[in-house]
Amino acid sequence: GAVVSQHPSRVICKSGTSVKIECRSLDFQATTMFWYRQFPKQSLMLMATSNEGSKATYEQGVEKDKFLINHASLTLSTLTVTSAHPEDSSFYICSARVRQTTGELFFGEGSRLTVL
Amino acid sequence: DQQVKQNSPSLSVQEGRISILNCDYTNSMFDYFLWYKKYPAEGPTFLISISSIKDKNEDGRFTVFLNKSAKHLSLHIVPSQPGDSAVYFCAASESGGTSYGKLTFGQGTILTVHP
Numbered sequence: 001g002a003v004v005s006q007h008p009s010r011v012i013c014k015s016g017t018s019v020k021i022e023c024r025s026l027d028f029q030a031t032t033m034f035w036y037r038q039f040p041k042q043s044l045m046l047m048a049t050s051n052e053g054s055k056a057t058y059e060q061g062v063e064k065d066k067f068l069i070n071h072a073s074l075t076l077s078t079l080t081v082t083s084a085h086p087e088d089s090s091f092y093i094c095s096a097r098v099r100q101t102t103g104e105l106f107f108g109e110g111s112r113l114t115v116l
Numbered sequence: 117d118q119q120v121k122q123n124s125p126s127l128s129v130q131e132g133r134i135s136i137l138n139c140d141y142t143n144s145m146f147d148y149f150l151w152y153k154k155y156p157a158e159g160p161t162f163l164i165s166i167s168s169i170k171d172k173n174e175d176g177r178f179t180v181f182l183n184k185s186a187k188h189l190s191l192h193i194v195p196s197q198p199g200d201s202a203v204y205f206c207a208a209s210e211s212g213g214t215s216y217g218k219l220t221f222g223q224g225t226i227l228t229v230h231p
Contacts, residue, residue: 006159032217043221044160044205093159097217104150105219107159 003028004096006108013084014116021079021111023094029074030096034105035067038091050077050094084115119143120208122222129229135193137225139206142187146208150219151180151191154203163204164191167211196229203227 005024013019023033033050048069049057056069066088068080081088091112095105121140129135137151147168152160166173166180166189173180179192193200206222 004159009157034218043223044219046218046220049218091157095159095219104162104165105217106162107152110157110159112157 003106004094004108006094006111008111009109010112010114012114012116015085016083018080018082019084019113021081021092021094021113023077023079023096023108025075025096028096030077031074033071033077033094033096035069035077035079036093036095036107038093038110044093047079047092052077081113084113086115089113089115117142118223119146120206120220120222122204122206122225124225125223126226126228129196129227131198131229131231132195135191135196135200135227135229137191137193137204137206137227139189139191139222140187141189141208143208143210143220144187145210146220147211148209149180149182149189150207150209151178152205152207152221153200154205154224156203160205193227196227198229198231201227201229 007022031052035047036044037047038044046059047062050069050071052071058064071077093110095107119142150165151163154160164175164178164180166182171182182189203224203226205224207219209219
């Protein structure tokens with residue numbers, strides 16, 4: 001069964017609004033979660049590393065004021081796309097490590113964002 | 117700079133035959149490699165992984181081979197089944213430091229298994 005759950009799976013919003021996507025680890029605590037983004041027919045690109053109780057670490061080229069990440073508990077990380085524009089339309093996926101000793105990541109179901 | 121490359125965008129195989137998906141990497145710091153399967157509009161599903169201390173890892177129909185000197189890995193699926201049809205992503209990571217747990221993905225290969 002799923003070990004990482006993401007919500008919502010699909011969201012459509014108007015340009016200029018903000019959208020929040022939730023990522024939950026099920027039955028385990030995740031001190032670190034990762035947010036990826038996938039454009040159509042392209043690879044998954046790491047956006048940021050979400051750290052419980054501290055600021056997220058963003059990859060080069062990712063606007064931290066645009067993509068707000070909050071990791072307030074050991075089982076929940078949220079990604080908020082602020083003042084969304086059509087170019088933010090994408091597939092956003094979160095992931096977490098179940099075991100600290102390996103690099104194996106389990107992914108959520110993904111969230112399809114469409115900005116009109 | 118594409119550090120993980122899957123040069124074949126697609127692969128078509130007959131049911132029952134072997135599927136071989138290839139992946140090359142350039143970053144010599146990568147020491148952990150994973151294969152994921154992905155359906156459209158879903159998150160990737162973990163298939164199999166291999167550490168750089170090994171050259172082969174097998175799990176049922178799936179076997180991953182690693183050639184460190186060539187910076188090349190491959191995923192073998194045998195026998196292939198129609199349900200294996202999906203996009204397969206190769207991913208790599210460094211096991212230490214701040215990069216731990218961060219995956220770098222290849223572009224993906226679309227596998228189609230024909231009945």
